[in-house]
Amino acid sequence: MTVEIQYTIGDEVKDVNDVRGGLNIFVNGRRVVQYQEEDPSQWRHSWEPKFAGEYLHTVFSGLVKRAISLSKGDVKIYQENVVKFGPTVSRLILEPLSDSDLRLAHRVTGGSVQEPPLPVSESARGYVVDRCEFSQAVSDAAHDYLADVRAFPLEWGEDLLEEFExxxxxxxxxxxxCANNTPSLQSRH
Incomplete structure (x- = not known):
């Protein structure tokens, strides 16, 4: 299965800490983050529901951090790793299933005044992809994101970009x- 990560930046960027936008992961061309109700008028941001998140740099930082752990084999098999799409209720679940298989699933949590939009069943159940291919897709998208943000006339946040790099x-x-750094059933520490 092929994995691709796409993102959108909502506004001109002046502060890295405030990069607004969202991302989505595609498996064989299908969006992982999909909702049962996708009427655009029901969403707060112009990029939703096609892209999830609000503060894109924070989402990308969490995704890169999880991809490092996955590619190093530092997570246990069946251990759910969560990437939060910012202050929204959407979560990406990353769960190693074997040496090479990784389940990507989209979940929502409660906590808002109104009922959160529910993901379609395929998204909630998840997709099985190659763990190293997923981590490579994260790297490819993160390099593109870094180049895009560096192209803006930044006023603040250069230190955050250096940490990200x-x-x-x-x-x-x-x-x-990555292929030799496999997850195990036991904790490595």
Whole structure:
């Protein structure tokens, strides 16, 4: 199964800490983040529901951090790893199922005044993809995101970009040996 990550930036960026936008993951061309009700008038941001999230840099940072752990084999099989799409109720579940298989699922949590939009059953159940291919897709999208943000006339947040670049370098290094760094049933620590 092919994995691709797409994102959108909602406004001109002046502060890295406030990059507004969302992302979505595609498996064989199907969006992982999909909802039963996708009427655009029901959503707060113009990029929703096609893209999830509000503060894109925070989402990307969490995704890169999880991809590092996955590509290093530092997570246990059946351990659910969560990437939050910002202050929204959407969550991405990353669960290693074997040495190479990873389940990607989209879930929502409660907590808002109104009932959250529910994902379609395929999204909630998830898709099984190659763990290293997923981590590579994260790296590819993160490099594109970094180049896009650097192209804006930034006034603040250069230190956050440097931290992000360091994490991205760590991800790229871990990808070299990803297939040999397999998750186990036991904790490695």
């Amino acid at each position: 360091t994490a991205l370098d760590e991800l790229d290094k871990s990808l070299v040996d």
